[in-house]
Amino acid sequence: MQDSGKNIIIAGVGGQGILLFSNLLSKFYLKRGYHLKISDVIGLGQRGGGVESHFRYSAKPVLSPFIKAGDVDYVISFEQTETLRHLHALKEDGVLLTSTYELTSTSVNARLQKDLPECKTEIIKRSENTKFIIEPNAHKNLDFDINKMMNVVMLGYYAELRNYPHDEMIQIVRENVPAKFVEGNIKAYEMGSQIAREELVAEECVAIRC
């Protein structure tokens, strides 16, 4: 394998399954013999706080558990306020995968702080990095709740983007999620990889309503 390793920040809010995402991904890279360091930063409060996972895989032992700003190859974010919090950390050729899902910050709800004056998706689209944007509302379906399974949708998307074998990834999903959620998760995975295939063919992001 030519890939000597990557630095990934996985971001979102509590309850979005960020830790499951990094756990599933870690199984894949471990099987390939990489060294890993995964550092989870979870805020106070059970739900709705920002969560970030610094995920590093490397052919050589990983040193720092935190990735320096400017050293990030991929930002994978399930919530777009959190996307903006981490966007600057990407390398110049770093890639962004983000959902347009948004959970308004408590401080904004309580009017303790002003939100950004314009639509966050528009700010994200102005970034010079390569970016892939998924709008969950455009993919609502009866098989699974996309807002709850965006993590696995994103896993399928990422795997397609990296050209990883889906069979292997699906097997990892199968082995690591509770039995009653396996089918939904596999459908979510397949939807993610399908969206990525279509977009990679079109070579541009879907138009996002603001």
Next chain:
Amino acid sequence: MDIGVELATMQMMNGNEAVARGAFEAGVKIASGFPGTPSTEVMDYTHLKHPEIYCEWSTNEKVALEVAIGASFAGYRSMAIMKTVGLHVAADALGGAAGSQINGGLVLVVGDDVGRIAGDDYNDCRHYGNMFNIPVLEPSDSQEAKDLMIKAFEISEEYSTPVIFKITSVICKTSSGVKIDPDYTYEEKYRNKYPISFSKVIMTTIMTKAKGSEHPKLTKCFNDFPAHMNRLAEDSNDFEINRLELNDKKIGIITAGTPYYYVKEVLPEASVLKLGLVTPLPAKQIKQLAEHVDKLYVIEDGHDIMEKNIKDLGISVIGKELWPKFPEMMRFTPDVIEEKLVPDAPKRTPQEGVPFRLPVSCAGCSHLFISRVLKKHKIKAAADVTCGLIGCFPHMESYSLQKCMGSSIALAHGYNVAKNNTENFVAMIGDGGFWATGVNGLMNLIFNNSQSTVIIVDNSCLAMTGGQNVASSEFGFNYKPENKLDIAKVCEAIGVKDVVTVDAYESENLEASILKAVNSKTNSVVIVKKPCVTKFKLPKEKQYYIDQDACTKCRKCVGVGCLAIESKGNNGSTEIVINEDICTGCGLCSTACQFEAIKN
């Protein structure tokens, strides 16, 4: 790339799991503790993965440490687990154990929340190493967390001392590979060296040496703990866990914990002294490094403890003058080191104006129901810690006084006494805080004739740390129904005049019960029952939504403090909406709406 031979025995573990594995390999028999982020999972993993080890969540940290001290005296290796804030509670017990005779190794695993990731008040457990003259060990990754645990028990027995094993929020929550022998078999370690073990009070009173008596009854009580520590300090120059890496002569860095890896990444050429034992310090190694380099820095998370200890050795070192501590800096990162020591490194600027996230209660939390009653009737109250403390944040403003775990009952009593009982300043406390130390406050409140009202929030677990069992829970490592403690019965037995129990979701009953208690001229307890929504995953019975035509945007529902109620939209055209994924259907918001705009 093929899986290497070495990697075949590697397991991914976070620091908490690695500490548990280390305890297992060290032959620990007893683990006692009290939940506290970031180190709660040390106990969870010990219990889950190593059933050979007896585990208990004790009623508080002091009790937990005392259990471990007793087990250690019995001859068995024991560990107590807590966060640093908990060590403040257990400090008296640690003071008693420090300097005393140790049979089975005694290790205190303490979680420091560097960077206040989970909200501590910027503590550093290493202070206790200095104060009590006991060693502190600190690992840099999971592999070391496992290995150093074994060393910690060896040090404890060899130098007859309790050992603090410092882990941080970064270590605890970082997973990396740990070499595991899959065929490792557990062996319980036993050592019975001393027939007695007394706190230093006994020996400082007898002062055997000063009084010149060699009577064996006197010498038996004397434990020359300063000599043990001096020997440890001397020996530590040769410990493998303290590693001197002499490279470039320009920059030398003394560091420990995860900052070691930040240093290695940012300054791969620098000379480094990487400490596994952070108290006491290896003076010879430090002098050797100081002589080797032009400039010597110390990079340590938390307080400037190593820095002061190094300066006490007469060695000048640069630390907080370059990296000022709180509030300028919360913790080290590779970026922070690079900014100061690699000036030409490119800088990255974060997006401006990204709003931060205040901690918020889970949707459907019983604390929100209580906050609503207190605010509606302008009842002044003290909060405790754990989930109830969220009511103190600026988006809630439900409480005006809040201090440490278990404090609110005594705080309210003190306030009411000072005000000659002219106000009924209410105490709100969770079941965890109540059993931890709050029950002492309640006993004090009764026998000192208080008229205070106490609201006890019974959510059947310690919710903030992920739902561990407390004395009144109906589950847990050692749970037996007949030994479950009953909050109401205990309150009655203590002598509280008026004890009522209400369901948090019965809003009218809750409101009436709190008002009745507050307005009565006697002491009273209102127990508000509702299992933690997150731990027990209460089923969602209704889905509420806001009828935008009926909504006047008065924002009363926002004031409830529920995570599911969001302001949406930019440029002034804000709508208040209920997030369907987060709403638990508790209906609290609908009771706040005067316009019947919140429907299900």
